[in-house]
Amino acid sequence: MNPSADVVVVGGGVVGCSVAYHAARRGARVVLLEAETVGSGASGAAAGMLAAQAEARGPDSFLDLLLESRKMHRKLGAELYEVTGLDAEYVWEGTLRVALSEAHAEDLSEALRWQREAGLSARWLDGAEVRELEPALSAGISGALYLPEDGQVNSPRLVRALALAAARNRAEVSEGEPASGLIRQRNRIAGVRTARRKIAAGSVVVCGGVASGTLARHLGIRLPVAPVKGQILSVETTTPPITSNVWDEECYLVPKRDGRVIVGATEEPGTHDRRPTLGGVAGLAGAAIGLLPHLARRPFAGAWGGLRPGTPDGRPLIGPAGDPEGLLIATGHYRNGVLLAPITGDAVSALALGEQPAVDLSPFSPLRFEGQR
Numbered sequence: 596m597n598p599s600a601d602v603v604v605v606g607g608g609v610v611g612c613s614v615a616y617h618a619a620r621r622g623a624r625v626v627l628l629e630a631e632t633v634g635s636g637a638s639g640a641a642a643g644m645l646a647a648q649a650e651a652r653g654p655d656s657f658l659d660l661l662l663e664s665r666k667m668h669r670k671l672g673a674e675l676y677e678v679t680g681l682d683a684e685y686v687w688e689g690t691l692r693v694a695l696s697e698a699h700a701e702d703l704s705e706a707l708r709w710q711r712e713a714g715l716s717a718r719w720l721d722g723a724e725v726r727e728l729e730p731a732l733s734a735g736i737s738g739a740l741y742l743p744e745d746g747q748v749n750s751p752r753l754v755r756a757l758a759l760a761a762a763r764n765r766a767e768v769s770e771g772e773p774a775s776g777l778i779r780q781r782n783r784i785a786g787v788r789t790a791r792r793k794i795a796a797g798s799v800v801v802c803g804g805v806a807s808g809t810l811a812r813h814l815g816i817r818l819p820v821a822p823v824k825g826q827i828l829s830v831e832t833t834t835p836p837i838t839s840n841v842w843d844e845e846c847y848l849v850p851k852r853d854g855r856v857i858v859g860a861t862e863e864p865g866t867h868d869r870r871p872t873l874g875g876v877a878g879l880a881g882a883a884i885g886l887l888p889h890l891a892r893r894p895f896a897g898a899w900g901g902l903r904p905g906t907p908d909g910r911p912l913i914g915p916a917g918d919p920e921g922l923l924i925a926t927g928h929y930r931n932g933v934l935l936a937p938i939t940g941d942a943v944s945a946l947a948l949g950e951q952p953a954v955d956l957s958p959f960s961p962l963r964f965e966g967q968r
């Protein structure tokens with residue numbers, strides 16, 4: 596079978612669209628297969644925080660990946676705008692991890708310590724300094740870890756811009772076309788089957804988010820990906836009352852450029868039902884008003900849910916699937932799919948085209964749980 600594509604990407608979330616864009620930009624013939632519409636899964640639901648430092652738990656290879664990808668986002672917005680005319684609405688105003696209790700302040704001080712030791716920009720603000728930076732925040736905040744280099748983006752717009760930029764680089768973006776099976780030739784994956792065609796390919800990349808486990812099973816491989824539901828609310832404001840991402844133990848607030856404040860997010864494993872619940876909405880609404888009392892007087896603009904693709908250690912699965920050859924995995928990004936999309940797209944498209952990725956992906960190998968089953 597002669598390849599009709601160099602790379603077939605299975606899944607059109609932010610990671611799949613980024614792989615497709617980066618591979619197409621490298622000159623590859625790319626087909627992206629999306630079962631529904633691009634961004635219809637977790638990335639379309641995400642609040643879009645690019646909170647590399649706020650999400651990190653310590654100085655390790657995962658932090659390096661988060662930081663490198665955050666750096667790539669800083670260039671990606673302009674690049675996508677130039678290719679597509681779509682503005683993904685990046686905001687680079689940092690994250691405030693605020694403390695409402697003494698115990699949380701101690702945890703945040705520990706994060707401050709290791710972040711500064713690692714040479715990262717991080718500062719402690721006392722309550723008065725927090726309100727100087729963000730006057731609308733609650734008087735109950737005793738202090739905050741301020742991470743000025745974090746940012747945020749409009750995630751659904753970013754996905755659309757990546758898909759469009761892939762298409763502008765001659766990728767075929769096919770919505771409503773799920774992959775139904777892999778084509779094997781001896782010990783190699785030679786392409787993908789769908790209900791209406793066979794696509795021969797040099798490499799196949801599985802980027803199915805929470806659907807990756809099921810998808811992989813259909814394709815004859817096993818991936819440890821499980822859903823962790825996140826509920827999100829949106830509140831309308833005319834002028835956002837805060838500028839940075841604000842995050843306490845109960846919720847985070849992400850002020851969008853169009854005036855909405857996005858409130859996230861629950862963490863609920865064990866369900867595939869992504870509909871918001873009354874308890875989820877009530878919990879987030881109460882926590883959000885506690886942080887930013889002003890929100891109590893603003894119109895509620897909606898609630899939705901998404902299913903994060905969780906893995907046993909909370910880190911993504913990126914790299915070759917092992918045996919058979921020709922199959923790559925880029926999924927399981929859990930809380931950080933939007934943030935990690937650029938680096939994953941760049942590294943995986945390099946692998947798919949037989950090049951050396953710019954980062955060491957070995958800590959994120961999809962094979963690392965083998966033998967633990």
Ligand code: GLY
Binds near residue numbers: 825929
């Ligand atoms: N990235 C934030 C979340 O998953 O809730």
